[in-house]
Amino acid sequence: DGGITQSPKYLFRKEGQNVTLSCEQNLNHDAMYWYRQDPGQGLRLIYYSQIVNDFQKGDIAEGYSVSREKKESFPLTVTSAQKNPTAFYLCASSILFPPGTNEKLFFGSGTQLSVL
Amino acid sequence: EDQVTQSPEALRLQEGESSSLNCSYTVSGLRGLFWYRQDPGKGPEFLFTLYSAGEEKEKERLKATLTKKESFLHITAPKPEDSATYLCAVTGGSNYKLTFGKGTLLTVNP
Numbered sequence: 001d002g003g004i005t006q007s008p009k010y011l012f013r014k015e016g017q018n019v020t021l022s023c024e025q026n027l028n029h030d031a032m033y034w035y036r037q038d039p040g041q042g043l044r045l046i047y048y049s050q051i052v053n054d055f056q057k058g059d060i061a062e063g064y065s066v067s068r069e070k071k072e073s074f075p076l077t078v079t080s081a082q083k084n085p086t087a088f089y090l091c092a093s094s095i096l097f098p099p100g101t102n103e104k105l106f107f108g109s110g111t112q113l114s115v116l
Numbered sequence: 117e118d119q120v121t122q123s124p125e126a127l128r129l130q131e132g133e134s135s136s137l138n139c140s141y142t143v144s145g146l147r148g149l150f151w152y153r154q155d156p157g158k159g160p161e162f163l164f165t166l167y168s169a170g171e172e173k174e175k176e177r178l179k180a181t182l183t184k185k186e187s188f189l190h191i192t193a194p195k196p197e198d199s200a201t202y203l204c205a206v207t208g209g210s211n212y213k214l215t216f217g218k219g220t221l222l223t224v225n226p
Binding site for chain 2: 004006040041042043044045048058059088090092104105106107108109110112
């Protein structure tokens with residue numbers, strides 16, 4: 001079945017440590033996104049990528065980095081510069097960019113990141 | 117700046133008790149309004165896209181409607197398995213991104 005796979009499901013970060021969240025899709029979608037979800041808050045866009053080897057900052061990119069070396073993969077690194085990283089992280093994809101014109105976002109199952 | 121406000125924040129229903137969730141939005145040139153369902157610890161699952169005022173879409177016990185200022189998600193005779201957080205999002209004008217509301221947590225008791 002086609003879909004988006006995020007791993008790990010749970011991740012713990014020590015102070016000063018960088019951690020990487022994995023996102024893989026087999027939907028053959030060009031566009032991929034990373035969102036952050038905090039309790040009681042709407043989803044906020046961290047980074048997005050329209051195509052391989054290209055990505056753009058979203059609303060809350062500080063303390064995060066991404067790469068898009070392959071169409072199916074869009075890993076997110078939470079760096080030590082992100083002082084409040086505890087949140088639920090969601091990866092998404094869409095056929096084309098931008099979404100919303102006769103299409104929708106598909107989401108992965110998320111990664112819960114916590115600070116030790 | 118696009119804005120989305122969902123109400124109520126939480127709603128508790130008895131099985132079979134119909135109700136509606138509200139999504140009020142402010143956007144310049146609506147291109148699409150989306151409803152998603154999210155179960156605890158999982159990613160959102162797409163339900164509906166609405167594009168223009170007056171449009172309606174149905175799926176099982178759910179019906180989404182759209183006006184120029186708000187959207188309603190009507191739930192008819194809900195079952196416990198309808199319990200979830202329902203998210204509303206909009207995109208409009210030249211804005212490339214979806215703006216999400218905070219969601220409504222629906223609990224349906226048997």
